[in-house]
Amino acid sequence: MRQDADPGLFGPRSVTWQLHSDPVMWIAGVRALWLQALHPVAVRGVMINSSFQEDPWGRLMRTANFVGTLSYGTTEAAEAAGARVRRIHRLLGVDDPELLLWVHCAETDSYLSVARRSGIPLTDADADRYVDEHRTSARLVGLDPDAVPASTAQLAAYFDSVRPRLAAGPDARTVADFLRRPPVKPVLVPAREVIWRRVSALAYDTLPLYAHALYGCPAPPPETVTRRLVATANLLRHVPARLRWRLPPRHILRAMDRLGPETRPDPYAHAYPAPYSLSDPAAILEEPRRQYGIDGGGSTRWGTPD
Template identity: 65%
Template structure:
């Protein structure tokens, strides 16, 4: 392969995992989970264009979702320079933003390490949980490798990588430690309402019910049981949710990758064009590269 493989490259778990179509459902699950941290969700609602009206009285709901997808895609498949610049831009924006606790009047920066760490951990946990439950063939060692790789993404948003969980045991310990801080606040319920019915023009309301609502419902169902209790909304039994995730995974993965990757933001197509056909992501490459991905070869490893 010729060209810059970026921060991860085709020998990483990240390269293959993030190309899976179930990442869209996993991303919505991450938003649901992130909203349960009172300080974190307050920072989003007070600063995001998805929840604030602009001068024309509109909310940029889909713009926020697409910007998040673009950021993850740039970090995963962009050149090293593009990824570093995207991270610097996010750090710069966050550095200028604050939120206010309405109960105490406290004003705090939204780039507090604890808040950034929560957002990161909720995101990577959602990616792993949804993709594995939907049938993505990832071993436990590869899952640990993925979490270790994602410390690089944590660095780009302003965290010390050594303070971020780098395997499943550390991630589980982190969630056990932070669970007492989580709550189903009014702000969390605002996010819930937003994700169930994002604002769309009136002619698109039927399409939202047909196409978007099943995505949001499945993402919510994939949350852990404590999240359902905090939101106060029931969810199907875990076994039912797992069956629905596997069905969704089979249907979405049946769409040819060349067609899927043409949808915005098209990072995978650009990466393959830059590096050549051998860089195409695929689960078969994870199976065939188990020795590399289990850590016996550090070429292309962002920490190796």
């Protein structure tokens, strides 16, 4: 890594740097939306203040840009992005720490759970590091890092504590309808029906059991969901990484230009921190179940609250 370059908030030796480069994170982001909608107060704030129904793809890209900036941007860019978010939260009156914590934890859990179930070989220690790293993200949206879960055990305990306050009320149903069939231009309707609805359904299926109970729409057996997730993730991974990373806003490629090509993310490295060495290019296209012995078991294996 270039010694004079700014590694950003996390840097190439972080779990975040490796994990967020994988295309399965898009499915994880949709799962987070399904989960976040189950907090009645939080989702009410979204319904009142958000433009997600009028500009769904713009909202999605702005969120992706924010996550990408925090993950791969310079420290200055990440701090500036956080300041903008905090300012917007204050102006809209949605800076309640309880609500911000729910959004943060739902997102962190979704990224981690989907990544592990899709076959990325994270150890329990890696998973704890990831949760701890994202206390930095929590600070940038206005939370006290000391009040944010720092391990998977603390994250699970948080969900246990908040679960009695969750419900699939009218606002959650509105979000669910939107996630199943977001508005698009007529020319894009076929793509929505073929691609988006499948992605959204898979994201829903990966939710914890209590979320399925609240929504009242059971998912297939966990083993079936895991097989579908692994297959979908591997299909996405067939697209060459440098081609995927060229999509806007190109955060990973810009980070590699800044820090050096040896900092290329490798989510299939067996241990973190890794010396930036790449796995066998063919290996990443193999089914993780065979390559890493993923057993498709229950949610406890992935640290996902039931």
